[in-house]
Amino acid sequence: xxxxxxxxxxxxxLAVRRGGEAALTLGFFVVTISLFPFxxxxxxxxxxRIAAGIVWVTALLAxxxxxxxxxxxxxxxGSLDLLALSPLxxxxxxxxxxxxxxxxxxxxxxxxxxxxxxxxxLDLQAYLPLIVTLAIGTPAISLTGxxxxxxxxxxRRGGALIGLLVLPLYVPVLIFGISAVEATLAxxxxxxxxxxxxxxxxxxLPLAAFAGAGALxxxxx
Amino acid sequence: xxxxxxTTILAIDNLSCERGGRRLFEDLSFALSPGDVLxxxxxxGSGKSSLLRVLAGLLPAADGVIQWHGRDISDEPAPWQxxxxxxxxxxxxxxxxxxxxxxxxxxxxxxxNSDSGDALDALDLKPLADxxxxxxxxxxxxxxGLARLATRLGGCWxxxxxxxxxxxxxxAKLRDLIARHRQAGGIAIIATHEDxxxxxxxxxxxxxxx
Numbered sequence: 001x002x003x004x005x006x007x008x009x010x011x012x013x014l015a016v017r018r019g020g021e022a023a024l025t026l027g028f029f030v031v032t033i034s035l036f037p038f039x040x041x042x043x044x045x046x047x048x049r050i051a052a053g054i055v056w057v058t059a060l061l062a063x064x065x066x067x068x069x070x071x072x073x074x075x076x077x078g079s080l081d082l083l084a085l086s087p088l089x090x091x092x093x094x095x096x097x098x099x100x101x102x103x104x105x106x107x108x109x110x111x112x113x114x115x116x117x118x119x120x121x122l123d124l125q126a127y128l129p130l131i132v133t134l135a136i137g138t139p140a141i142s143l144t145g146x147x148x149x150x151x152x153x154x155x156r157r158g159g160a161l162i163g164l165l166v167l168p169l170y171v172p173v174l175i176f177g178i179s180a181v182e183a184t185l186a187x188x189x190x191x192x193x194x195x196x197x198x199x200x201x202x203x204x205l206p207l208a209a210f211a212g213a214g215a216l217x218x219x220x221x
Numbered sequence: 222x223x224x225x226x227x228t229t230i231l232a233i234d235n236l237s238c239e240r241g242g243r244r245l246f247e248d249l250s251f252a253l254s255p256g257d258v259l260x261x262x263x264x265x266g267s268g269k270s271s272l273l274r275v276l277a278g279l280l281p282a283a284d285g286v287i288q289w290h291g292r293d294i295s296d297e298p299a300p301w302q303x304x305x306x307x308x309x310x311x312x313x314x315x316x317x318x319x320x321x322x323x324x325x326x327x328x329x330x331x332x333x334n335s336d337s338g339d340a341l342d343a344l345d346l347k348p349l350a351d352x353x354x355x356x357x358x359x360x361x362x363x364x365x366g367l368a369r370l371a372t373r374l375g376g377c378w379x380x381x382x383x384x385x386x387x388x389x390x391x392x393a394k395l396r397d398l399i400a401r402h403r404q405a406g407g408i409a410i411i412a413t414h415e416d417x418x419x420x421x422x423x424x425x426x427x428x429x430x431x
Contacts, residue, residue: 002329006330010318014315077311077315082327085279085302086330087298088330221279221280
């Protein structure tokens with residue numbers, strides 16, 4: 001357990017340092033969302049209707065741009081070999097790295113979402129389901145992303161390839177995240193959508209751990 | 222150095238390795254007792270690095286058995302992994318962290334058994350402890366890589382070209398370090414082209430078995 005926490009702490013520290021991914025990801029999230037009022041016009045009604053979708057899709061993209069840095073630096077500097085050699089199972093290494101990735105991307109994005117909602121005239125009722133589904137959905141995004149990130153380690157230009165691989169896999173997370181917001185606005189029960197979103201997270205967790213560890217073993221051979 | 226069966230802690234039996242359809246080595250057997258050092262020699266591409274990676278468990282062996290304290294490591298990897306310290310071509314250093322942070326992370330992650338201040342001292346890295354690793358020269362980075370092993374005295378060290386980029390003074394430090402490691406009952410398998418000058422080391426020459 002102490003090895004797991006040491007790894008999470010190191011990855012978070014590396015991400016928030018100068019040149020780390022955390023600030024870049026958040027900057028991308030805020031700047032991209034700010035483009036939408038220019039793109040679709042400042043009509044508050046139109047913006048309010050698409051606000052939740054904008055926040056969700058931008059959150060997916062923001063998480064994806066830093067995915068190529070999830071395992072590649074460790075592969076290049078030899079750290080991955082040592083991570084694989086320790087008694088901590090490689091599956092746990094993958095989960096630790098995903099947790100660190102979420103702490104510096106998904107979590108801050110979730111916390112910033114209300115502010116972005118304000119800018120986009122999001123309906124007052126929609127804030128709570130948006131934040132809750134983001135809080136549940138973004139860890140699933142980091143985990144799904146880890147599968148893609150580990151698979152493209154062999155490719156020289158992994159960055160764009162990761163997007164192609166994982167963005168389609170984000171569709172279920174996106175659908176149930178948005179449908180929770182829609183259900184609230186329509187006055188329908190919101191719990192089923194949140195429960196399905198949670199179920200997706202719990203399915204993704206072991207899937208990402210095993211698939212990611214398998215792909216990492218292949219990359220190290 | 223005689224190693225009878227009673228004291229053997231690492232036993233390699235008929236080990237073979239294949240990469241890309243090519244046999245790198247086959248039917249390799251040796252046994253090491255506490256304090257033994259095995260130096261691997263051979264031309265480029267003869268499989269020295271691959272042998273180290275197979276021993277570490279990073280590469281699957283085509284054939285053969287590796288036993289640590291009499292137990293097959295593919296059945297029980299945990300005791301082997303706990304005693305193992307691996308130094309590859311790369312030093313596993315994060316440029317954004319300081320020298321002491323780099324060492325402290327691996328000490329925490331690998332569960333080291335000795336003081337990391339001692340390890341820094343052993344390789345003359347104390348004065349550089351608070352520098353970001355990005356400021357280190359290639360030789361200093363190698364010393365930091367070695368310092369990680371110095372926190373793991375007494376297990377099994379697998380070292381791939383440990384002297385690359387080291388100056389004569391640092392090679393002497395490495396020699397002292399290996400001597401301390403042997404005193405603590407450790408064993409080391411060292412792939413190298415240079416003569417490190419370790420006393421009583423056994424040598425294994427890998428040829429090109431094609």
